[in-house]
Amino acid sequence: MTPGINAARKAKIEHDIHEYDHDPGSESYGSEAAEKIGVQPSRVFKTLVVAVDGKELAVGVVPVTAMLSMKRIARAAHGKKAAMADPEAVQRSTGYVMGGVSPLGQKRRLKTFIDSSAQSYDTVFVSAGRRGLEIELAPSDLAKLTGGQFMELQQD
Template structure:
C-alpha cells in the first residue's frame, strides 16, 4: 500500500490498482506505464509539481503531452509558473520523481487536472511508486485532491 492507495481506500471510491515491472532505463515513466498496461496513452496522466504565485502546485496532464506553463499560470490566476526543482517536489509530496501521485501527498497542494481528463470515464495516475498506477474516475480524483479542471496541456 502507498499513501495514494490508502487515500482512495479511505474515501471508499471505486478504483483499481495496476502494477507492472518498471524498467529503470525507461525514457518516460508515463509512456512506459501506458505501454506496459496496454492502455490508451490519452487515459494515462503524469503528476508534475510547479512553482506558481507564492507556492507550489500540482498539474496532472496526459503522459503524451507537455504541461503548458502559461496555461497553468492562467488557470491559477497568477502571472507566471515554472517547473519546481525535482528534489523540492519529492520533499514536499513525499514521493519520488516517476512515482509522484496527486493523491496522499505529505502536504496537500493546489491541483489542476487537464480538462481532457473529463472526457474519460477513468484515468490512470501514479499510485505513489514507480510501476504502480491507480485507475479512478476524473471526478473522484478532483474531489479527493480539491482539484479544478482546466486546459493546461500543450
C-alpha cells in the same frame, strides 16, 4: 500500500491498482505505464509539480501524450509565471520521489489542476505513488480526492 492508495481506500473511492515491472532505463514513465498496462496513452496522466511565481507549488495533471502549458497553469493558480519545481522541493512537499509522484495522498496537499481531457473518459490512470504502480479511477473521484479543478492545461 502507498499514501495515494490509502487515500482512495479511506474515501471509499472505487479504484483499481495496476502494477508492472518498471524499467529504470525507460525515457518516459507515463508512456511506459500505458504500454505495460495496455491502455491508450491519452488515458494515462502524469503528475507535474510547478513553482508558481517562484514560490508556491501547484500540481498539473496532464496526459502523458501532452506537454503542460506553463502559462495556463500559472493563470489557473493566480500567478504570472510557472516553472517546473525543484525535485527536492517536490519530494519534501509531496512525500514522493520523482517518477512516482501521485496527485493523491500527498504529504502537503497542493493546489491541483487536472486537464479537462480527463473528463472524456470513464476512468483515467495516475501514479499510485511509486514507479511501476498506477491507480485507475473516475476523473470526478480524482478531482474529489485532490480538491482539483478541471481546466485546459495542455500546451498548444
